[in-house]
Amino acid sequence: MKATIIAISAILLVGSITPFAIAEGVPAWIKNNAGWWADGTISETEFVSGIQHLIKEGILVVPPTTVSAETIQQGIPDWVKSNAGWWADGTISDGEFVNGIQHLIKTGIINVPTSQSTPSQQESNMSSDSELAKLQAELDNCAEITKAYDRLNCERAAKHEITAYKIKSDSQVFQVGPVTYYWPGLNTDGNTFEITSSGQALLNLRILVENTGSDKNEALFCTGPAICNYDITNGDKEYKYSQMDFTNGQVVLKPGEPKIFNMMFGPNIGGGGTTFEYDSGKDYHFRISESFGSDSIPLNLG
Numbered sequence: 001m002k003a004t005i006i007a008i009s010a011i012l013l014v015g016s017i018t019p020f021a022i023a024e025g026v027p028a029w030i031k032n033n034a035g036w037w038a039d040g041t042i043s044e045t046e047f048v049s050g051i052q053h054l055i056k057e058g059i060l061v062v063p064p065t066t067v068s069a070e071t072i073q074q075g076i077p078d079w080v081k082s083n084a085g086w087w088a089d090g091t092i093s094d095g096e097f098v099n100g101i102q103h104l105i106k107t108g109i110i111n112v113p114t115s116q117s118t119p120s121q122q123e124s125n126m127s128s129d130s131e132l133a134k135l136q137a138e139l140d141n142c143a144e145i146t147k148a149y150d151r152l153n154c155e156r157a158a159k160h161e162i163t164a165y166k167i168k169s170d171s172q173v174f175q176v177g178p179v180t181y182y183w184p185g186l187n188t189d190g191n192t193f194e195i196t197s198s199g200q201a202l203l204n205l206r207i208l209v210e211n212t213g214s215d216k217n218e219a220l221f222c223t224g225p226a227i228c229n230y231d232i233t234n235g236d237k238e239y240k241y242s243q244m245d246f247t248n249g250q251v252v253l254k255p256g257e258p259k260i261f262n263m264m265f266g267p268n269i270g271g272g273g274t275t276f277e278y279d280s281g282k283d284y285h286f287r288i289s290e291s292f293g294s295d296s297i298p299l300n301l302g
Contacts, residue, residue: 035085132162164210167260172297174288175212175295176294178214180209180213181288182207182209183208183286188206200275203299205264205265208259210259216255217253218252218292219250219251219252221249222241224272225272225274227272228240229290229291230288231287232276233285234279235282239277240272240274242264242269244264285298285299
């Protein structure tokens with residue numbers, strides 16, 4: 001049991017950092033250890049020693065974190081160890097592995113108190129946990145609805161509120177006129193960047209938007225690659241989307257209503273589109289050019 005507590009504590013330390021940090025230089029042997037731990041070749045303690053080494057050497061910079069034995073006994077999902085194995089063999093990325101651990105913390109499956117938190121930080125954490133618990137309770141209440149269609153609508157709305165809350169809690173915020181844009185960064189759900197084996201750059205973006213500053217409906221417009229208020233720029237070139245999910249070319253936002261939109265930049269699909277290209281020597285931004293205002297989101301693709 002002691003080894004288990006240490007192991008989970010160390011893994012949660014990994015989960016508390018950003019995917020950006022873990023991707024900067026994890027030695028190959030630590031992934032080997034993760035795989036061996038997953039298949040039972042080495043013990044939890046041996047795996048933990050590798051994690052502790054990364055922390056000691058400053059490769060992983062994390063705040064002090066503890067997990068009580070009581071919390072551990074409540075049960076850790078089996079997929080924690082499965083993710084370690086998938087991370088080791090390259091099935092999932094560094095960021096996806098970290099996000100899986102972060103999911104346990106954020107959803108309250110595991111509570112991770114920070115011993116050095118100030119009273120104000122503790123109060124903020126309690127408030128955050130309380131709001132998430134409230135949203136979860138609303139989702140649970142949907143199960144009491146007997147009509148299937150009404151129950152599904154209730155669950156869909158409640159899950160959307162939970163997702164929106166989580167994105168808002170861990171995102172960069174960009175205020176453009178009456179609309180607030182929340183972007184959680186790369187290596188989060190729906191936000192990925194890769195170069196395919198053929199050399200094609202693929203960028204997927206998922207952004208939460210909310211009408212926070214108007215008492216009337218606002219709308220985001222993108223009717224096609226050639227006529228779209230959103231694109232990518234590297235300072236020299238502009239790139240139009242390859243896929244997007246704007247319904248009828250727009251996203252309508254009622255006052256106080258959060259919505260999520262997705263865009264992908266890659267091959268040229270025609271209609272005024274462009275092929276997305278990546279140059280490691282340039283900085284890329286997602287550009288917003290709406291009638292109510294403009295801004296750009298730094299993507300940090302390098």
